[in-house]
Amino acid sequence: MNTGFYIAQQVINAISLGSLYALVAIGLSMVFGILRMTNFAHGDMMMVGAFGTLVLGWLGLPFGLAFLGGIAIGAIAGVIVERTAYRPVRGSADVTLLLTSLAVTYILENLGILVFSSSPRNFPIPDWMNEALQFYDGQITFTQINVATIVLTAVSLGFLGWFVTRTDAGLGMRAAAEDLGAAQLVGLDVNKLIIVAFAIASGFAGLAGILWAAQSGIVEPDMGFTPLLKAFVAAIIGGFGSIAGALLGGYILGALEVFIVAFLPSEVSPYRDAIVFALLIAFLLFRPNGLLNRTQEVKL
Amino acid sequence: MSIAASDGTGTLLETRGLTKAFRSLVALKNHEIIVRPREIVGVIGPNGSGKSTFFNVVTGFQRPNAGSVTFAGEPIERMAAADIVRLGIARTFQGTRLLKALTVEENVRAAAQLRHPSGMFDALLGTPRLHAAARATDAITDELLDLVGLTARAGTRASELAYGDQRRLELIRALATRPRLLMLDEPAAGMDSTETRGILDLIRLIRDRYGVAIIVVEHDMDLIMNLCERIQVLAYGERIFEGTPAEVQANPQVREVYLGHA
Numbered sequence: 001m002n003t004g005f006y007i008a009q010q011v012i013n014a015i016s017l018g019s020l021y022a023l024v025a026i027g028l029s030m031v032f033g034i035l036r037m038t039n040f041a042h043g044d045m046m047m048v049g050a051f052g053t054l055v056l057g058w059l060g061l062p063f064g065l066a067f068l069g070g071i072a073i074g075a076i077a078g079v080i081v082e083r084t085a086y087r088p089v090r091g092s093a094d095v096t097l098l099l100t101s102l103a104v105t106y107i108l109e110n111l112g113i114l115v116f117s118s119s120p121r122n123f124p125i126p127d128w129m130n131e132a133l134q135f136y137d138g139q140i141t142f143t144q145i146n147v148a149t150i151v152l153t154a155v156s157l158g159f160l161g162w163f164v165t166r167t168d169a170g171l172g173m174r175a176a177a178e179d180l181g182a183a184q185l186v187g188l189d190v191n192k193l194i195i196v197a198f199a200i201a202s203g204f205a206g207l208a209g210i211l212w213a214a215q216s217g218i219v220e221p222d223m224g225f226t227p228l229l230k231a232f233v234a235a236i237i238g239g240f241g242s243i244a245g246a247l248l249g250g251y252i253l254g255a256l257e258v259f260i261v262a263f264l265p266s267e268v269s270p271y272r273d274a275i276v277f278a279l280l281i282a283f284l285l286f287r288p289n290g291l292l293n294r295t296q297e298v299k300l
Numbered sequence: 301m302s303i304a305a306s307d308g309t310g311t312l313l314e315t316r317g318l319t320k321a322f323r324s325l326v327a328l329k330n331h332e333i334i335v336r337p338r339e340i341v342g343v344i345g346p347n348g349s350g351k352s353t354f355f356n357v358v359t360g361f362q363r364p365n366a367g368s369v370t371f372a373g374e375p376i377e378r379m380a381a382a383d384i385v386r387l388g389i390a391r392t393f394q395g396t397r398l399l400k401a402l403t404v405e406e407n408v409r410a411a412a413q414l415r416h417p418s419g420m421f422d423a424l425l426g427t428p429r430l431h432a433a434a435r436a437t438d439a440i441t442d443e444l445l446d447l448v449g450l451t452a453r454a455g456t457r458a459s460e461l462a463y464g465d466q467r468r469l470e471l472i473r474a475l476a477t478r479p480r481l482l483m484l485d486e487p488a489a490g491m492d493s494t495e496t497r498g499i500l501d502l503i504r505l506i507r508d509r510y511g512v513a514i515i516v517v518e519h520d521m522d523l524i525m526n527l528c529e530r531i532q533v534l535a536y537g538e539r540i541f542e543g544t545p546a547e548v549q550a551n552p553q554v555r556e557v558y559l560g561h562a
Binding site: 159162163167168169170171172174175178179181182183184185186187188189190192196199200 | 380381382385386390391397398399400401402406409410411413414416417418419420422423424430433434437473474476477
């Protein structure tokens, strides 16, 4: 087997996995940037998005529409959670916010179990998405899902980047992330900005959840748990609160996980997650502000 | 808009019996003031006389214990700070409160979008509103940067500006919300006499060009006496005198209270 092709294959895998982590991490970081709150229920928006797509499929919608609908349902669920659970405790002690988001996680996951049962369900996707694309006599292989993941993530991130840096509403969000009080001082509608942040963050999580389910072929109520932890690591690596940092952290983490398995001796592979979380601890100890974050201290 | 605000002679801002206490310390006691459209009013007094409390209560940063604040006919003493800005009162702070990580231009633009909003859906769908709002905020930002000579520094981070420029930036950022009343908290603090002269001309220009009423709190007596048409003197949270600059300077009680501390 050609080493160059092998490396290329692993890089593609890394980008595909990193895209999912980045999508989830960005939302986590965005909400933290404005509210200084770690939203543990963020991972559950993946579940909501994936189940949303599943149910819309059952109702007879074509996959493309069910896909978009799932993203929208994820976004709406995020806004509802903000409105009903987080806004009433906004400004409370950090630990109150933390516990509230944990409570929301349990409520959502148990709601998922109640409605869909705890056993994993098939996540049907159109045949073409599972089609494998082979290059160089099969030395580089990836599925249409990988392509979709990478392309849709790039498009979403491109939109977010444009929105945040080139539009007035995006400027408002940056202002709110920097200094909520000063943002109110110039008349910015902070409630609206926070809703927009939750809509985008949760829509991204919904998208990640649908892609995650499409790759694994199943959906289950606690499917957001592991990705959330990984996204948390990614956000910390990049600098919690920084969108660019979350993006960078997501891809670094994706690459790390893929490369540990691909390039290190096979005895090391089982310790992949252990290595990832050791990295988290190392960052928290030695560089708590991450790679890109400018000023603020990370609070949990 | 109420008649009072538009006829040029009515009352724009009125406080009655305004009282604010912090535990046993009464910072503001039965405060009364009337500000008419396009007026420049000075509020002076020794440290701790209640000037900052007056500002904070009117702009919604602190809730009064008693009394009323009426702006353009509307009671605002229970209103949130952001809503008061929307209604037309903008302020600056003693130390500046800029969005320091954002650029000079972005600071102004963030404020300018108050009157020209566009949201996520406008951005997502590229609506006409998005483009119209962006053109409007562009125009306001360009105009105001030009007003204070910060055009060349539009892309500079606010934190990297010299102190005097930060003060000017905060002033035009307040102006970008299109206020009817501008409240300036020690606009000349830390400035030399040349800069102070510049600020005085700028404040006058702003009043003349934008037709706003202005309330100035300031320790610099030169600035206050030259700038203001009417001056209110506070001591221990109470209004002890109000009149023209000449009347204030001639009043023995004011001299005693004020010069005793100056």
